[in-house]
Amino acid sequence: MVKRVHLFDWHKEHAKKIEEFAGWEMPIWYSSIKEEHLAVRNGVGIFDVSHMGEFIFRGKDALEFLQYVTTNDISKPPAISGTYTLVLNERGAVKDETLVFNLGNDTYMMVCDSDAFEKLEAWFNAIKRGIEKFGELDLEIENKTYDMAMFSVQGPKARDLAKDLFGIDINDLWWFQAKEVELDGIRMLLSRSGYTGENGFEVYFEDSNPYHPNPEKRGKPEKALHVWERILEEGEKYGIRPAGLGARDTLRLEAGYTLYGNETKELQLLSTDIDEVTPLQANLDFAI
Structure with missing residues (x-):
């Protein structure tokens, strides 16, 4: 069954080409x-980019669990900020690249690729069940992929647009730092991040x-539609385009960024001890 984001109807009306990508019907x-x-x-x-996957991890053991299933040290950044990290399979290959946000109060949000969230959910729950066989685990894992809207605003003028919309200077944030912001009464998480090699920010909120x-x-995706159209309206003076x-x-x-299924993937070759495509082959050893 093909998946659709909150604003699929808007995209269908305005996009010249829509195709299936990773099981999602998306504007090309x-x-x-x-x-x-x-x-x-x-x-x-x-x-x-509301097709991206999101998980919420809650509980006193959330940090220790995430330290176990990902490669980077996510304990270093304070709330609220994120860490780029990887999830590997048992043979050392990349199951997915992820961004883990420390939201404070023993709560974390993981953002993953659109075509990997289902297998990651199965992977995390299998590990969770395994741990619980030997003891108690204070951890709740919630898949929020279909509930979260995510928009990415990218380009040299993104800084000006962020000032107009939220009254903040994103250049004052370090990369992957986040802030809780509000737009016309709609609360959201804003992260200084992106996938284009440009300055920019991304917003997350439920709808x-x-x-x-x-x-x-x-x-009805009333919040998502309002935020999307407000960003387009406010960005008109900067020549904003939906992309x-x-x-x-x-x-x-x-920009030289990797994409799951291309530069990173898992082959699950059962005849080998180490999978063929590891973070070292993908030049992602900085995240280990």
């Missing part, structure tokens, strides 16, 4: 990949998804 471009690519490089663009797999949770996955891919290639 609105005007052209080249125009959207250059808009991000020279001005500002906005991506709907109803009309295409939620659980019918009881379906509803699709086509430009997202060319931008990440130009």
Whole structure:
């Protein structure tokens, strides 16, 4: 069954090309990949990346569990900020690249790739069950992928746009640092992060998804639509453009960023002790 983000209907109306990506029906471009690519490089663009996966880890053992299942030391950054890290399989290959935010109060949010959240959920719960066989574990793992809207605003003008919208200077934040912000009464988490090699920020917040797999949770995405259109409206003076996955891919290639399933993947070759594609092959040893 194909998956859809909160604002699929908006994208269907405005995008010139929509295709399936990693099981999600997503906009590939609105005007052209080249125009959207250059808009991000020279001005500002906005991506709907609500297809990315999100997990919430809560409990006194959340940090220790995440230290066990990821490669980087996520205990160093204070709340509220994130750490780039990897989840590996039992043979050392990358199950996925992730960003883990320390939200404070023994609560963490993990952001992962859209085509990996289901297998990561199974992986984490299998490890959790294994630990619980030998003792108590104060940990709750909640999959929020279908509930979270995530927009990425990228480009040299993203700093000006953040000042206009939220009254903050994102250049005062270190990379992956986050702040709780509010836009027209809608509370969200803002992170100085992105996937384009440009200055920028990303926002996360919960909203109803009309295409939620659980019918009881379906509803109008009023918050998501309002935030999306407000960013476009406020960014009009900076030449903002909605950008699709086509430009997202060319931008990440130009910046030298990896993508799960391409530079990172797990082959699960049962005849070998070490999987063929490890973080070392992907030049990601800095995250170990």
